[in-house]
Amino acid sequence: MDDETFVDLASGKLNGQKAFMSGKLKTKGNIMLATKLDGVLKRAYSVRTLKNRNATESCTASSRMFATLRRCAQVVSTTSKPTSNYFFTGTATTSKTSRRKSPLTRVSVDGLFQTYKPVTPGLRHLKRPLNPHIYAGRPVRLLTYPLRKSGGRNNTGRITVRHRGGGHRQRIRIVDWKRAEGGIWDVVRIEYDPGRSAHLALIKRRRTPETAEASAAVDGEEPQQGSGWAYILATEGMRAGDSVQSFRSGIPPDLVPGLNLTLPGAKSKSQSDSSDNEDADTSSSLALGIFRALTLKSGNVLPLALIPPGTVVHNLTLTPTGPARLVRSAGTSALVVAHENADQSPSPTPTLYSQVRLASGEIRRILQSAFATIGTVSNPLWKNRSLGKAGRSRWLGWRPAVRGVAMNAKDHPHGGGRGKGKSNKHPVSIWGWGTKGTRTRKPGPKGPKNSNKLVIKERPRGVDRRKI
Numbered sequence: 001m002d003d004e005t006f007v008d009l010a011s012g013k014l015n016g017q018k019a020f021m022s023g024k025l026k027t028k029g030n031i032m033l034a035t036k037l038d039g040v041l042k043r044a045y046s047v048r049t050l051k052n053r054n055a056t057e058s059c060t061a062s063s064r065m066f067a068t069l070r071r072c073a074q075v076v077s078t079t080s081k082p083t084s085n086y087f088f089t090g091t092a093t094t095s096k097t098s099r100r101k102s103p104l105t106r107v108s109v110d111g112l113f114q115t116y117k118p119v120t121p122g123l124r125h126l127k128r129p130l131n132p133h134i135y136a137g138r139p140v141r142l143l144t145y146p147l148r149k150s151g152g153r154n155n156t157g158r159i160t161v162r163h164r165g166g167g168h169r170q171r172i173r174i175v176d177w178k179r180a181e182g183g184i185w186d187v188v189r190i191e192y193d194p195g196r197s198a199h200l201a202l203i204k205r206r207r208t209p210e211t212a213e214a215s216a217a218v219d220g221e222e223p224q225q226g227s228g229w230a231y232i233l234a235t236e237g238m239r240a241g242d243s244v245q246s247f248r249s250g251i252p253p254d255l256v257p258g259l260n261l262t263l264p265g266a267k268s269k270s271q272s273d274s275s276d277n278e279d280a281d282t283s284s285s286l287a288l289g290i291f292r293a294l295t296l297k298s299g300n301v302l303p304l305a306l307i308p309p310g311t312v313v314h315n316l317t318l319t320p321t322g323p324a325r326l327v328r329s330a331g332t333s334a335l336v337v338a339h340e341n342a343d344q345s346p347s348p349t350p351t352l353y354s355q356v357r358l359a360s361g362e363i364r365r366i367l368q369s370a371f372a373t374i375g376t377v378s379n380p381l382w383k384n385r386s387l388g389k390a391g392r393s394r395w396l397g398w399r400p401a402v403r404g405v406a407m408n409a410k411d412h413p414h415g416g417g418r419g420k421g422k423s424n425k426h427p428v429s430i431w432g433w434g435t436k437g438t439r440t441r442k443p444g445p446k447g448p449k450n451s452n453k454l455v456i457k458e459r460p461r462g463v464d465r466r467k468i
Contacts, residue, residue, distance in 0.1 A: 167397030
């Protein structure tokens with residue numbers, strides 16, 4: 001192929017099929033291969049450039065580039081299976097093909113799950129929640145550490161946790177469960193965490209003139225633990241670009257003018273003193289309403305004493321200085337029911353609690369000086385997923401669970417016998433405990449030696465649970 005023919009092909013004046021039929025373009029393939037060559041040449045050389053230049057000038061001035069492109073064209077034309085990535089490695093090869101939706105993916109009728117065309121048995125029942133906002137890249141390496149797997153065995157080599165072993169390599173994300181640092185933090189992205197059912201949010205501390213000198217992280221610097229970057233549990237609806245704030249280190253004095261927040265712990269004034277300060281109470285209640293409008297946002301951390309009843313929370317701490325312990329699974333939430341009053345206690349300095357209804361239905365007393373995060377935990381559709389095949393469970397580190405009736409008599413209380421005989425035995429676990437709702441202890445106020453005094457109402461069981 002000469003230079004003039006090449007220029008005509010690249011500019012669109014000459015069709016590749018016509019050039020092949022006229023003998024100007026010689027290939028060892030079929031006619032469709034020459035047609036495919038047209039697309040390769042048109043992407044390689046812009047038509048606008050060729051229109052502004054003369055054909056002879058372009059042949060002389062761009063001979064080096066033509067020689068390179070012609071070598072590429074010869075390789076493409078002499079092979080039976082042309083490779084499009086031989087020369088063009090930019091947006092021409094990865095523009096639409098990589099972003100195009102796979103023909104195997106589908107969307108469920110309700111539009112909440114992603115299903116797949118059953119070209120294999122493992123894809124027939126595979127169902128995943130749609131989470132297009134999840135970051136597709138890898139986590140921040142300096143905020144993770146590798147998970148050393150033990151296969152469910154202790155230091156002596158004996159299995160202490162059954163059905164565990166294998167699985168893909170994982171890195172544990174270092175999650176900030178305390179949120180001790182105040183200030184405004186911006187959500188950079190939402191990430192997947194293999195160690196939990198909920199999603200994580202990568203947050204970065206917003207730089208202000210006050211924190212510019214104290215913060216060690218600068219723009220473009222690699223994120224490090226304690227350098228203005230952190231992982232937190234993402235709330236439902238949280239997206240990149242949102243901002244969260246923690247008030248665990250205290251309420252800023254200039255947040256709301258005239259705000260006088262004192263955590264409950266001292267008894268209120270007498271009736272005569274309170275009647276003299278009606279104007280002050282009105283202004284303080286107005287300031288309190290402004291404070292709640294500014295702080296009661298999803299992802300913010302507040303003490304339980306400042307959270308009004310009826311608020312949905314998660315990530316509850318049990319002590320004023322401890323990390324979050326309760327309500328951390330995907331889609332779970334707790335409800336603040338009521339706050340105890342200091343006037344109801346005979347002690348001059350009573351320890352006040354707040355009544356919180358947990359996700360299980362249990363109503364529990366938690367210290368009002370403890371902290372909680374506003375909102376619901378993310379990924380509520382996680383419980384409705386379907387792995388689709390046994391191998392996907394093995395990738396997650398779970399080994400098969402063998403039924404007790406399929407074992408020998410020495411391996412399980414249900415084992416042994418002839419055929420499928422169950423010998424009229426009550427269903428028990430491998431250790432002999434009742435496994436069909438038999439109570440082995442009495443939690444709450446009815447427990448041994450009145451062990452758990454903080455549980456006001458136990459979680460519903462049996463018939464009460466079915467009524468929910």
